[in-house]
Amino acid sequence: MRSWLLGIVLTSLAGGLARQLAPQGKEQAMVRLVGGLLLTLAILRPLAGREWTDIPLELEGLDRQAEVQTEVYRKNQREELSAIIEEKTGAYIWDKANRLGISCEVEVTAAAEGAPIPASAVIRGPYSGELARCIEEEVGIPAGKLIWLEDEEWQKRKESE
DSSP states (O other), X not given: OHHHHHHHHHHHHHHHHHHHHSOTTHHHHHHHHXXXXXXXXXXXXXXXXXXXXXXXXXXXXXXXXHHHHHHHHHHHHXXXXXXXXXXXXXXXXXXXXXXXXXXXXXXXXXXXXXXOOEEEEEEESOOOXXXXXXXXXXXXXXXXXXXXXXXXXXXXXXXXX
């Protein structure tokens, strides 16, 4: 390290001295160019004795880390989007039920695979064929994926509120 720094300093001094001694014009410009090239070589000297295969480049590890991180971001994005879709769809179904005069609670689940679209719904309240048709036609959840929980305890709890 010390000899490397010493080489850089001596090359700089020699280049500066040569520039001062060179006559004005093209000769001085040529001396500056050669001095700059020699200084660059002095700075890069440690790399000249080293095999490029000795330098540890872990690009494969970085690629794998990038893939893993990308997958984590995609998963998080999908989960957040699914949560928003479930919440908004549940609110839409609840609003439809409310307009039909049906008191209920709605819990929507988005598809686990593929695009996060509404896949099923649990409705805690009295069954309504009209609401089931609206959900199937407007939301796209098939009747077979609608679960109606009509237990009396839930009804009594809801009525007492």
